[in-house]
Amino acid sequence: MGRNDLIRRLPVYATGEHDCPYLDGETACTWFVDPDASLSPGLYSNLIRQGYRRSGRYIYRPGCDACHACQSLRIPVHRFRSRRRHRRCLKANAGATVEPLPSTYREEHYQLYCDYLQARHPGSEMSDPAIGDYLEFLRADWCETLFYEFRDEADTLLGVAATDLVADGLSAVYTFYRPDLPERSLGTLAILWQINEARRLELDYVYLGYWIKGCDQMRYKADFRPHEVFNGGRWLTVA
Template identity: 35%
Template sequence: MRHSLPFAPQFYVTAPQPCPYLEGRMERKLFTALQGENAQTLNDSLSKQGFRRSQNVLYRPSCSDCAACLSARIAVDRFKPSKSQRRTNRRNAHLTRKATSPWATEEQYDLFLTYLESRHADGGMADMDVFEFAAMIEETPIRTRVVEYVDDLGALTAVCLTDVLDDGVSMVYSFYDPELPQQGLGTYMILDHIEIAREAGLPYVYLGYWVPGSAKMGYKEAFSGLELYRQGRWQPKDPGEDYSAEVHPLSVDPIAEQVANIALPDLRKG
């Protein structure tokens, strides 16, 4: 199914498939191509409206009977590390950050496979070969970095594919050594990206989606300054609010209405 707006990219909807986060539910995505000279502008604009990038595509969940996937970001100026997060920073003080161009390496791929085999052996990426991995890293029409973390012996310990937006950094995909659970490397990379954003004077760190009721996404709740894109605007996450209503079928607007409500930059030439 195709939907469009004047002077705008074409939007499409995927066929339903089993949801990876909530058992018994079906997932559907609204997506558009990310290409051409306006790719960075489009990515900046749609990221502020809950979209995420995957290679040359921007997508947002658009399920027919569920709106549980809420785009999440951390407001850097409102973030205060917890005692546990401060301990995580101290445990990883021996790691060195290296930000490079989006270029895939065999060392990255080996770490990626080890991570998947340990954490997501039954996931959609489990069968990704080295060429598909290289495409995930390298096929980007926008400003993207690979942020590597190496230990004091030079061993690659963690990696994050990171987009640079006009108002923040977006953690597209991250993976790490699963044999070091005591180091809290997933948490550490988020903490370090908060520092990266602060160093660059950018106000937000985009984390992807938070899904109430999904244990896979629960770790995102541990960060103060968390904001959720909900009902067309960013709102601070309220610890006292029940977000389970987002799973109700009446919480979903029709596709045509969703597309009509997308605010797009003027991509016309001249």
């Protein structure tokens, strides 16, 4: 049985309609693969190629009937060409170092994660995560996840990119970084580094999750060109 046949056999459940968190006035629905289904790195890789995304052990994709604004976006790393803003970012972080680490608990990482969420989502329930929630969000036991750790010249922690290794690329799960250093563009730095790392590993893509045209929160993803978006049946190149 091929992997596509296995995907079709996976139990998938739909949520009820709820307010869209990205588009005002729209409702949303999400399809989830049964979290108790038997998964493997190969099957997970194929789901990523089919436009799915991971959050903890939950694999999902948009299932809205009336709206198809959410599209998976990936960067073909061997065709990517940096823009002026990317080169400025690399110059601003010329002394930074990156180390791949196992996805285990480190107090320093957790404290940075909390600082990042408090800056991005002040006053929300997300801004005070428990240690268990932190690890459950970033990892799953059926895939290989690395924590790429970014440090400055003085060995101060700048950020962490939780990244899955899939068959044809790197899938960026979540990146958190110091919120008090906007001049470093650390989110952009993490993506640029993952592009170079995928090239080094002779992989084809960096998967950045979902993108919505016109959504300010996601605009940065489309700055990496060329990129490809998944239209539900195939990947289309956007130059």
